[in-house]
Structures are given as structure tokens and as C-alpha cells.
Amino acid sequence: xxxxNRMPPWHEHIRLPNGREVLIRPxxxxxxxxxxxAFPLLQPEEIRQRFLHPMKELSGxxxxxxxxxxxxxxxxxxxxxxxxxxxxxVGAVARIxxxxxxxxxxxxxxxxxxxNGMGLGRRMxxxxxxxxxxxxxxxxxxxxxxxxxxxxxxxxxxxxxxESADEAGLVRMVLDLPPPKxxxxxxxxxxxx
Ligand SMILES: CC(C)(COP(=O)(O)OP(=O)(O)OC[C@H]1O[C@@H](n2cnc3c(N)ncnc32)[C@H](O)[C@@H]1OP(=O)(O)O)[C@@H](O)C(=O)NCCC(=O)NCCS
Numbered sequence: 405x406x407x408x409n410r411m412p413p414w415h416e417h418i419r420l421p422n423g424r425e426v427l428i429r430p431x432x433x434x435x436x437x438x439x440x441x442a443f444p445l446l447q448p449e450e451i452r453q454r455f456l457h458p459m460k461e462l463s464g465x466x467x468x469x470x471x472x473x474x475x476x477x478x479x480x481x482x483x484x485x486x487x488x489x490x491x492x493x494v495g496a497v498a499r500i501x502x503x504x505x506x507x508x509x510x511x512x513x514x515x516x517x518x519x520n521g522m523g524l525g526r527r528m529x530x531x532x533x534x535x536x537x538x539x540x541x542x543x544x545x546x547x548x549x550x551x552x553x554x555x556x557x558x559x560x561x562x563x564x565x566x567e568s569a570d571e572a573g574l575v576r577m578v579l580d581l582p583p584p585k586x587x588x589x590x591x592x593x594x595x596x597x
Contacts, residue, residue, distance in 0.1 A: 414531065417486065420522045426495065428528060431480040434490030436471045442493060446516055453552050454514040456574065470497065477502040479535045483515070483524050495519040498528035500536055500544065509536050511546040513555075525558050533562065537581055544579045547571070 411417065416428040443451075443462050451459050462470070473480045480499035484492040496515040503509065511532050515525045536544050547569045548555045556566070559577035569576040 414481065414535075416527070416531075418483075418524070418527070420519060420524070422522065424519065425486050426483045426519065426524070427486040427492075428481055428483050428524070428531070431471050431473065431482045431497065431499075432489035433471050434488075435482055435484070435492075435494050436467045437490065438484075438492060439470065439494050439497070440467055442495075442516075446514075450514060450517060453549055453555065454512060456547065456549065470499065473499065473501075479532065481528050481531055483519065483528065496524055496528060498525075498532055500532045502536070502539060502541060506540075507542045509539075509541045509544050511544055513546075525554075526561065529558065529562055533579065533581075540584050542581055542583060544581065546577050547574045548577055549573060550575055 412429075414428075414430050418426050418428065420426060440462055444460075448458060470480060478499065478501045480497065482494045482498075483496035484494045486492070495518055496513070498511070498513040500509050500511045511529070513525060513528060513532075515528070533544060544564075545567075546555075546559070548559070550573055556575065556577060559579070560566075562579065564577040564579045567576040567578050
């Protein structure tokens with residue numbers, strides 16, 4: 405039988421239109437250092453669009469939060485060089501966190517300008533949605549700057565709609581997921597004579 409080159413769950417190898425190879429995979433604790441080192445290379449505007457305020461660096465606390473998602477309620481993907489975590493430069497991070505009610509989940513994503521505009525944002529968002537569906541989440545949302553038309557357009561293309569956010573200057577992009585179908589109960593076995 406031919407050996408299958410199976411990728412681990414949530415891994416996807418991609419060749420971008422510019423020839424660059426990237427691996428989409430779950431974030432690993434070893435990604436913290438490359439992410440910290442690459443943060444100053446981001447443009448102030450993309451940082452503001454992702455974190456909704458300006459930031460000069462990622463604190464140790466922020467990094468820990470990003471690279472050690474709680475496996476029960478959080479999921480975070482990176483798009484990185486296809487090298488061992490820790491060596492690989494990380495070019496994009498997408499995460500989703502389920503709220504304590506178990507029904508709502510908030511997403512956030514940053515695809516750096518080095519690799520944006522090549523389909524990674526949509527791929528990573530799709531994976532977040534798939535993960536959330538699997539966790540029986542009913543509503544996915546993300547707060548986005550009103551001026552951030554690329555993210556609104558991307559979310560809209562995936563079926564998200566706009567709602568007003570709690571803060572001025574933001575819009576909330578929301579995707580309602582159908583509730584999971586109830587499991588069919590098997591009829592009781594007929595008693596044997
Ligand atoms: C928004 C963002 C995630 C898009 O990622 P990306 O990898 O460039 O997205 P894709 O290449 O998959 O494009 C998907 C769609 O996004 C929209 N889009 C992407 N770039 C766009 C641009 N410059 N102008 C308008 N729409 C754009 C389009 O609808 C596009 O679909 P199309 O290619 O069929 O037209 C990325 O630009 C980013 O990280 N921005 C900074 C951080 C941010 O805004 N985060 C969101 C708040 S949490």
C-alpha cells in the first residue's frame with residue numbers, strides 16, 4: 405500500500421502565489437521568541453487594526469497568552485516558514501477564544517504585510533470557523549475598526565454580518581452558526597424471546 409504523506413491535524417502546507425512556502429499550523433510555545441522578534445517589523449497601522457490601539461511591543465504576558473492557548477476554549481493558528489517551531493519566522497496569527505458561556509467566541513487575526521493579499525487570511529479564518537463549529541459555538545464575532553474595510557470585506561465573504569460594537573469607531577463582525585443537529589435516538593431493541 406502506498407504510504408500517505410499525512411499532515412497532523414490543522415496543518416496545511418501552502419505555496420503562495422509569489423512562490424513562498426508557508427505552513428499553517430497550531431501555534432507552539434516555541435513561536436514566542438520569533439513572534440517577539442518580528443513584532444517591530446510590523447507596520448503601526450496593521451498593529452492598530454489587530455489590537456485596536458497602538459502598541460510598540462508584545463509584553464511577556466501577551467506572548468504567553470498568544471502561544472499557550474487554553475486547549476478547552478482557545479485555538480490559535482500561525483502561518484510560518486516550514487521550519488521547526490522556534491526557528492520558523494511567523495508571518496500570520498489567527499486566534500479564537502470561546503467565552504465562558506460556551507456559545508460565543510471572539511476571533512482576531514493578523515496577516516503581516518509581507519504575506520497578505522494572497523489568500524491566507526481567508527484560509528485561516530475558515531479554519532477558525534471550522535474549529536468553532538466543532539466546539540458547538542453558536543456565534544463568532546470580532547471587533548474591527550470602522551476604517552478596516554479589508555477585514556470587513558473578508559469577514560463578509562465568509563457570511564459574517566455587521567453589528568454595532570460596544571465602542572465608537574468599531575464594528576462587530578458576526579457569524580451565527582446553526583445549532584448542532586440533535587442526535588437521533590435509536591429505537592430500543594426489541595426484547596428477545
Ligand atoms: C485583514 C487581513 C486579515 C486580510 O488578510 P489577507 O491574507 O490579506 O486576506 P486574503 O488575501 O485572504 O483576502 C481575503 C479577502 O479580504 C479582503 N481584502 C484583503 N485585502 C484587501 C484590501 N487591501 N482591500 C480590500 N479588501 C481586501 C478581500 O475581500 C479579499 O478577498 P478577494 O481576494 O477575493 O478580493 C490582513 O490584511 C490583516 O491582517 N490586516 C491587519 C490586521 C487586521 O486588520 N485584523 C483584523 C481585526 S482582528
